[in-house]
Amino acid sequence: MTVLVTGGAGYIGSHMVHALADAGESVVVIDNLSTGFSAFLPESVPLFIGDAGDENLVEGVIAQHQIDSIIHFAGSVVVPDSMRDPLGYYRNNTMTTRSLLNAAVKGGVSRFIFSSTAAVYGNPDQVPVPEIAPTRPLSPYGSSKLMTEIMLHDVASAHGMGYVVLRYFNVAGADPQGRCGLATVGATHLLKIAVEAATGQRAKIDVFGTDYPTPDGSCVRDFIHVSDLVEAHRSALSYLRGGGQSVTLNCGYGRGYSVLETIEAVRRVSMRNFAVAYAARRPGDITAMVADTGRLRSLLDWTPRFEDLETIASHALAWEEKLFRERGGLPRQAESA
Ligand SMILES: NC(=O)c1ccc[n+]([C@@H]2O[C@H](COP(=O)([O-])OP(=O)(O)OC[C@H]3O[C@@H](n4cnc5c(N)ncnc54)[C@H](O)[C@@H]3O)[C@@H](O)[C@H]2O)c1
């Protein structure tokens, strides 16, 4: 039984591939390297450089490697880019998955795990947000993922495929062994920006909005360590292998931290008092987004190991320091746009 990981050279996918290989699973990767890095993959894992929507490629890999499960990370992930280029997002998220599913059905793949996002909820009526909350995405990114969820449900029902949709909240941190982490140039994630400031690559970090109706006025997010997130995928795979019903699950810890608390955690672990500036709200930001994790915790055999925000921040920092050293210690991008 071999697992195909699409987008396995990306931030989350590379952690997934290491976790599967560490567990002795047979795994292969398809990635077009548009934002991924082949260097983050274990040498033992075959990498097919190509598009996850290339049906000939996928059908060939499924047949050659006797793929029975697919974990599908490949896609485009930047919310503001999706506002500028909606059709690009519907193509690379929704249409690519349609082609991938077509190849999976033809190849008799019986299990499918899909990377979705809390962005499908839009502005939630209640926090923590349960999976049954209304889905009202505010961006083409969120819509492209929601459309894919619906398509996957229909395809799986028609063809006897089991699936787990995982709606990630805010993914952060890096491999505790330092093998992989977030390396995307120009990434906009809060913790990434904060560790770039802590390593002197940025003069400051902007806090987008301090007048939200939250305890300290900044937005609140539920950060999940990338290693715990990939363990949820491994548990989802075991669940499907054990005959579990198809399901949609939130992936977070169910605990919110404000933007200011998060920046303070990075200041503490780095022991660097980098500058923090108060800036205007960022258009489209949701005030508070925290997962109701009841379903995840009850259905999957999942015990998170890195729930503490300082642990997440310290792993993100260690990874950023490594990247910075390897890039010759030179600032590689302008301070926040
Ligand atoms: N990072 C987050 O906070 C977050 C939150 C919610 C959901 N997600 C989802 O998780 C998945 C992985 O995100 P990530 O943060 O690791 O992003 P990433 O950009 O680091 O990884 C995406 C990977 O997919 C590859 N790729 C993109 N389009 C492809 C295609 N058509 N064919 C083959 N390969 C392709 C890229 O080269 C890259 O290696 C995405 O589907 C994303 O929407 C991420």
Ligand SMILES: O=c1ccn([C@@H]2O[C@H](COP(=O)(O)OP(=O)(O)O[C@H]3O[C@H](CO)[C@H](O)[C@H](O)[C@H]3O)[C@@H](O)[C@H]2O)c(=O)[nH]1
């Ligand atoms: O320099 C920064 C960067 C971020 N923020 C704030 O930090 C919070 C979190 O912002 P992120 O960009 O890190 O993440 P989002 O909550 O916007 O999440 C969106 O982007 C994520 C990846 O970045 C996931 O894709 C997620 O599903 C999607 O909803 C927001 O209030 C944002 O305004 C700042 O104040 N300053």
